[in-house]
Amino acid sequence: MAHIELNNELPGIRGLMAYRPETEGPLNALAEVLLRGENSLSRGERELMATYVSYLNDCFFCQNVHGALAGHYLDCNIRHIDQIKENFQQADLSPKMKALLAIAASVQKGGKYVTAEQIDHARSEGVTDTELHDTVLIAAAFCMFNRYVDGLGTWAPQDRQFYVDRAPQRALDGYRSSVYK
Amino acid sequence: MAHIKLNNEELPGIVGLLNYRPETARPLLDLAETLLRGPSSLSSGEREIIAASVSYWNQCHFCHTSHAAAAAAHLKSGLNLIDDIKAGLPNTPVSDKLRALLHIAHQVQGNGKNVTDEDIAAARKEGATDTEIHDTVLIAAAFCMFNRYVDGLGTWAPGPNEAYAEMGERMAHVGYGKY
Numbered sequence: 001m002a003h004i005e006l007n008n009e010l011p012g013i014r015g016l017m018a019y020r021p022e023t024e025g026p027l028n029a030l031a032e033v034l035l036r037g038e039n040s041l042s043r044g045e046r047e048l049m050a051t052y053v054s055y056l057n058d059c060f061f062c063q064n065v066h067g068a069l070a071g072h073y074l075d076c077n078i079r080h081i082d083q084i085k086e087n088f089q090q091a092d093l094s095p096k097m098k099a100l101l102a103i104a105a106s107v108q109k110g111g112k113y114v115t116a117e118q119i120d121h122a123r124s125e126g127v128t129d130t131e132l133h134d135t136v137l138i139a140a141a142f143c144m145f146n147r148y149v150d151g152l153g154t155w156a157p158q159d160r161q162f163y164v165d166r167a168p169q170r171a172l173d174g175y176r177s178s179v180y181k
Numbered sequence: 182m183a184h185i186k187l188n189n190e191e192l193p194g195i196v197g198l199l200n201y202r203p204e205t206a207r208p209l210l211d212l213a214e215t216l217l218r219g220p221s222s223l224s225s226g227e228r229e230i231i232a233a234s235v236s237y238w239n240q241c242h243f244c245h246t247s248h249a250a251a252a253a254a255h256l257k258s259g260l261n262l263i264d265d266i267k268a269g270l271p272n273t274p275v276s277d278k279l280r281a282l283l284h285i286a287h288q289v290q291g292n293g294k295n296v297t298d299e300d301i302a303a304a305r306k307e308g309a310t311d312t313e314i315h316d317t318v319l320i321a322a323a324f325c326m327f328n329r330y331v332d333g334l335g336t337w338a339p340g341p342n343e344a345y346a347e348m349g350e351r352m353a354h355v356g357y358g359k360y
Contacts, residue, residue, distance in 0.1 A: 004311035026212035111332025144326035150293025
């Protein structure tokens, strides 16, 4: 049970968005532009960043929602996503993606943990300024979303297949439409 | 100098980033406007104190000083509030309810799971409502985002408190939506 009375049974962030529609608008608009908007980083790559940060923050709901979406876009299963989370350096990912996940991991600890070396290394793998900006903001945003979801003690379905089953329709519908459906 | 080449290097902290990427600026500003200046039983001064406190705990100079200056503008308290917030508000008359909510915000700043039933009960005992608890958690969470954004991209920040006075007045009285 959540720390506050939400007056609805929706899980995770959806219950909070139904409770407080005034903040749902900007939160979903942010998720929409960051994770689904036109971008040189693919949707799968961006969902993977969100998943990885949520894993580092130990947020079950968020890492499963976004892990399932990453799996959907990248055409890989839960086990594969779990392997990436546990050791992305050894995973079958581009050097560019590994450089960006390292930066995301630093942001998760704190903005000041991002080093000039990490930035230079990312650039040497072809990362653009906009891609650097978006990686930092995605990682930062998930440090918000994870704290929101866990800070209010929301419930999450424990069967991970639930998230996998939902992902294809969520990928089509986008974030705003996914609150009640 | 920031980690990326901004369009306008004179703009400090988040301002330069909002200018660089207008697509993400809009929802970020709308979120700040709703959280800090929208209708609420917590005053804007109280909410800016929560934002500034979280930013201090996250060691983000730009965010802490600007939002403390905004709190000072709302409360008409003078810029001493900036340092008083760092010290845990020994000299500022704030309610026990706000102190209990600040404790919740401090827990959130570490990790959402650090918030305990006891923390919530303590806030309720001081009269905090469900909506006030919700907003406190979301403000704290949002500033964990803003602080990482501003420092993660290595933006520059003016040093002295006085450099933030005008910015604080604008944040308080013009707000975030009109940037």
